Amino acid sequence: MRTLDxxxxxxxxxxxxxxxxxxxxMEKxxxxxxxxIVGGAKAPTMAHRAKLALAGEIDFLSGLHHETYRERAKGEKRLTYLAQAQNNWDDRLVALPEIKSVADLKGRxxxxxxxxxxxxxxxxxxxxTCGLKPDEINMDVIDDTSGKFLDFVDEITSGKAVAALVDMPFDLYGVKKGLHVVDLPDRPVIHNTTLLATSDYIRDNEETVNAFIKGFIEV
Known part of the structure; x- marks a missing residue:
């Protein structure tokens, strides 16, 4: 049985x-x-992603959203999108009970x-879109790829913030802590699992690529 990275x-x-x-x-x-995952031994940083794909050191890549355009601008056109598993933004904004609407987030x-x-x-x-002006948005962006979303929720319960944007299912942790999810309008977006390989790989491994996409859909 062949292993796919x-x-x-x-x-x-x-x-x-x-x-x-x-x-x-995929076993069938x-x-x-x-x-x-980026941050591990295979790819210590985001910068390794496109390099690994182009070098043939991984089979498929999830979540390369912008580098394809950068590489094309430099003449590298082999990075190829195969599938998109998610077309709507699904992050959750959890907040203190006193935050009834987006307007209550003004300056907080x-x-x-x-x-x-x-x-x-x-x-x-x-x-x-919901009415806040740019200078009314007080956002503390924490560039943390470790997925410590529980800590972000705890910043609300400890009084350091009034709301936090987290991935599912960490919103449920917030709800258990007495918080609630603020209703936000739907927003179509290229998000999360964008499946990519190189044109060389696709040409040389057509059967593998077809099987991978079938499994991707079936799951």
Whole structure:
């Protein structure tokens, strides 16, 4: 049975990708998944992602959203999108009970778990859509890829902030702590598990790629 190396860009991808791996859906096609995450031995930093894919050291990559355009601008056109598992933003804004609406967040500290445009950028855009002016948004962006979302929720209960943006299911932890989820408008976005490989790999491993996409859909 052949092992396929799949690299996830962030811990927010893991709920889906762990199910993909542990369901063993790929075994019927003759493959097993070796799942890696940025920050580990395979890819210590985000900068390693495109390099590993282009060097042929990983089979598939989840979450390479912007580097494809940068590489194309430099003449490197092999990075190729295969699938997109999520088209809507699903982060949750948990807050103190006194925060009844976005208007109540005016000037008050909000903890955000990533500086990535698909996280802090989306939150800022949504808050502005809901009526807050740019100078009324007090966002503390914590660029932490370790997934310590429980700590971010605890910043609210300890009085350091009034709200925090977290991935599911950490909103449930907040609810258990007496917080609630603030209703935000839906926002279409390229988020989380964007599946990518190189054109060289796709050409040379067509059967593998087709099987991987089938398993990706089936799970």
């Amino acid at each position: 799949l690299l996830a860009s962030d811990s927010s991808h893991l709920p889906f990708l762990y199910v993909f791996k542990e369901s063993k859906v 096609y003759g493959y097993e998944i070796d799942l890696h 500290k909000i903890v955000c778990h990533s500086k990535a445009p698909c996280v802090s950028g989306n939150l800022r855009a949504v808050l502005e």
